[in-house]
Amino acid sequence: MAKLEPPTTTDVVAAEDLPTSEETRRQRAFDLLWRSWLFFFLLALIAYFWLTTPPHTFLAGDNFKLIALNTSEVILLAIAETFIIVTAGIDLSIGGILLFAGVCGAKTMLSLSGTHDQVAMGLYPHATRAIAAGVIVCIAAGTMWGLVNGLLITLLRLPPFIVTLGTLGVTFGLSDLISGGTNFFAPVPPSFTNNVGNGKILGLFVPIWVAVVILVIAHVVFHHTRFGRYTAAVGSNEEAARRTGIAVNRHIVEVYTLGGFLAGIAAILDLAIYTNISSASHQTDNLNAIGAVVIGGTSLFGGVGTVLGSAVGAFIPTVTQNGLIIENVQPFWQEVLVGATIIFAVYLDQVRRRRTNR
Amino acid sequence: MPSRLTGQRGLGDSEIDVSDDGGLQDANAGVDKPPLLEARNIQKHFGRVVALRDGNFALRPNEVHAVVGDNGAGKSTLIKIISGVTHADEGELRINGGPVTITTPREARELGIETVYQDLALADHLDASANLFLGREELLGPPLSWFGFLDKKAMRLRTEEAMRRLKIGIQSVDQPVLSLSGGQRQAVAVARAIAWGRRIVIMDEPTAALGVRESSMVLELIKEVRSQGIAVIMVSHNLPEVFAVADRITVLRLGRTIVTLNTAETTLESVVGMMTGAVAAVA
Numbered sequence: 199m200a201k202l203e204p205p206t207t208t209d210v211v212a213a214e215d216l217p218t219s220e221e222t223r224r225q226r227a228f229d230l231l232w233r234s235w236l237f238f239f240l241l242a243l244i245a246y247f248w249l250t251t252p253p254h255t256f257l258a259g260d261n262f263k264l265i266a267l268n269t270s271e272v273i274l275l276a277i278a279e280t281f282i283i284v285t286a287g288i289d290l291s292i293g294g295i296l297l298f299a300g301v302c303g304a305k306t307m308l309s310l311s312g313t314h315d316q317v318a319m320g321l322y323p324h325a326t327r328a329i330a331a332g333v334i335v336c337i338a339a340g341t342m343w344g345l346v347n348g349l350l351i352t353l354l355r356l357p358p359f360i361v362t363l364g365t366l367g368v369t370f371g372l373s374d375l376i377s378g379g380t381n382f383f384a385p386v387p388p389s390f391t392n393n394v395g396n397g398k399i400l401g402l403f404v405p406i407w408v409a410v411v412i413l414v415i416a417h418v419v420f421h422h423t424r425f426g427r428y429t430a431a432v433g434s435n436e437e438a439a440r441r442t443g444i445a446v447n448r449h450i451v452e453v454y455t456l457g458g459f460l461a462g463i464a465a466i467l468d469l470a471i472y473t474n475i476s477s478a479s480h481q482t483d484n485l486n487a488i489g490a491v492v493i494g495g496t497s498l499f500g501g502v503g504t505v506l507g508s509a510v511g512a513f514i515p516t517v518t519q520n521g522l523i524i525e526n527v528q529p530f531w532q533e534v535l536v537g538a539t540i541i542f543a544v545y546l547d548q549v550r551r552r553r554t555n556r
Numbered sequence: 557m558p559s560r561l562t563g564q565r566g567l568g569d570s571e572i573d574v575s576d577d578g579g580l581q582d583a584n585a586g587v588d589k590p591p592l593l594e595a596r597n598i599q600k601h602f603g604r605v606v607a608l609r610d611g612n613f614a615l616r617p618n619e620v621h622a623v624v625g626d627n628g629a630g631k632s633t634l635i636k637i638i639s640g641v642t643h644a645d646e647g648e649l650r651i652n653g654g655p656v657t658i659t660t661p662r663e664a665r666e667l668g669i670e671t672v673y674q675d676l677a678l679a680d681h682l683d684a685s686a687n688l689f690l691g692r693e694e695l696l697g698p699p700l701s702w703f704g705f706l707d708k709k710a711m712r713l714r715t716e717e718a719m720r721r722l723k724i725g726i727q728s729v730d731q732p733v734l735s736l737s738g739g740q741r742q743a744v745a746v747a748r749a750i751a752w753g754r755r756i757v758i759m760d761e762p763t764a765a766l767g768v769r770e771s772s773m774v775l776e777l778i779k780e781v782r783s784q785g786i787a788v789i790m791v792s793h794n795l796p797e798v799f800a801v802a803d804r805i806t807v808l809r810l811g812r813t814i815v816t817l818n819t820a821e822t823t824l825e826s827v828v829g830m831m832t833g834a835v836a837a838v839a
């Protein structure tokens with residue numbers, strides 16, 4: 199292949215011209231830099247908190263474990279959102295699904311643990327049975343809402359944005375109806391908290407293990423299985439996917455259902471870690487999950503994404519929150535930072551897309 | 557699934573007769589065997605737009621059959637009906653004389669009909685290999701196949717093989733087709749259809765985005781496909797190309813198939829005349 203002049207402006211490259219090796223090299227370098235900005239950003243964030251907090255607070259090993267514990271839940275939501283966003287969809291209800299599943303799970307655990315008075319006094323005579331039922335309820339409730347989203351989107355042919363905005367309202371409203379809008383009168387059974395929320399395997403909290411295992415599975419599924427490939431194909435060109443015989447609607451339903459399922463798992467972790475649940479503490483879940491995904495390098499336009507990137511992105515809100523709490527600053531700054539970072543990340547994605555599309 | 561991609565010989569299914577009907581005067585009459593594919597009185601409306609008012613079309617085994625006509629004549633619509641993307645309002649399709657209903661692209665594929673669409677229908681973010689195998693991925697052996705694990709290596713090798721046959725350089729079959737040139741993207745779409753088509757390969761403007769070199773390559777490929785006993789329907793605006801490869805030509809005008817001609821017995825000028833309506837279509 200003859201060496202070409204370096205591309206000058208936006209000249210359309212003639213059909214028979216292969217991209218020169220120099221062009222690809224530059225493209226690769228740019229891609230690499232683009233992909234790793236998040237790491238630098240996260241490192242800068244960590245360095246900032248390290249410098250501005252008292253010694254042995256932020257950078258202490260125990261604090262890192264705490265950050266990881268808090269991030270485990272965000273990671274699960276971010277994985278769910280990654281698959282959905284790669285189909286060129288979005289799930290604005292993921293926080294609502296988590297809340298609904300958690301509220302139903304907590305209600306189940308409390309009702310089945312013993313009488314109201316027993317539980318109020320801190321006695322949980324039937325804790326084991328109640329925990330098992332509560333866990334199942336969390337998963338079932340989450341999966342159900344994911345299924346509802348998927349069916350509404352495909353059967354009624356409505357935009358995911360609208361459907362999930364609607365189910366966000368419905369799930370938050372129903373959760374508040376069930377719980378009365380505040381925390382439940384008692385925490386979930388202590389054995390659940392002790393074994394799951396505070397439980398450790400090989401020195402790491404159980405929720406961290408859950409997040410890591412699901413992360414690895416999700417990564418493999420995304421990159422190495424037909425399910426992952428169809429997810430990207432549907433998001434890249436839905437009509438092309440349909441013409442090659444892929445059951446597109448069915449796949450979209452599966453992806454949203456998977457999202458609900460993962461939100462249900464996240465709800466279990468949430469109950470185990472925080473022992474109680476109310477809508478007030480889940481207002482920013484959507485922001486954090488979607489933020490993690492787009493900050494992590496998944497394109498909002500569908501077709502491309504990375505599960506691992508989303509997992510790294512999930513640390514941005516939790517590290518920020520943790521650092522701000524140690525600094526005694528209003529943790530609301532976390533929302534400001536995450537929101538601004540999302541805009542920046544999507545802007546970067548746009549720039550990159552314009553470059554690759556020439 | 558028998559095909560060249562899976563390495564099994566899936567060519568020339570037994571029911572496909574590749575014998576030549578030979579020296580006919582009227583290109584449509586006197587065929588003693590039913591055509592491989594036949595479209596009868598196809599009508600298609602899009603709202604108040606009539607895309608096809610009377611589509612009649614007969615494809616013989618082992619021929620390259622060009623469909624020509626002005627912009628908006630209904631060529632793509634006819635092709636999409638055959639490939640299951642859209643449905644006719646009226647009319648019927650027959651394969652080897654037997655009526656068939658093709659309601660989805662998958663059904664068309666199962667009948668051995670592959671299509672290169674005018675818009676290529678590629679998933680741009682996936683690589684050439686993923687596109688070639690889209691919807692029919694090869695999986696690793698059990699137990700991994702139960703979980704849908706892809707045999708990426710096998711698919712990549714087969715893609716490279718298919719690309720070599722096309723003789724169109726793609727630096728790496730791993731790069732997203734988004735980053736390929738127009739000609740390379742077209743090559744991927746053509747390669748996919750040729751690799752899987754067992755009976756009929758349909759190409760809607762297969763050379764529209766190609767340079768001279770790639771165009772002649774695609775034309776060579778079309779001939780090669782025919783030599784393997786597969787019929788080709790080719791939509792084109794480029795009449796010299798049509799005359800270079802097609803055995804017969806069907807002219808569409810304003811949604812009507814006005815005539816089918818043997819290429820050897822007609823001229824470019826008269827086909828142009830029929831396309832524009834300047835020459836009355838006499839078979």
Ligand SMILES: Nc1ncnc2c1ncn2[C@@H]1O[C@H](COP(=O)(O)OP(=O)(O)OP(=O)(O)O)[C@@H](O)[C@H]1O
Binds near residue numbers: 605633
């Ligand atoms: N999906 C659609 N919705 C509405 N009208 C359509 C649709 N598809 C085709 N048409 C109309 O049907 C007519 C025939 O279109 P078709 O695409 O079959 O033409 P064509 O012969 O392939 O043209 P071209 O040479 O430009 O590709 C046109 O008037 C077109 O506007």
Ligand SMILES: [Mg+2]
Binds near residue numbers: 632
């Ligand atoms: Mg067309």
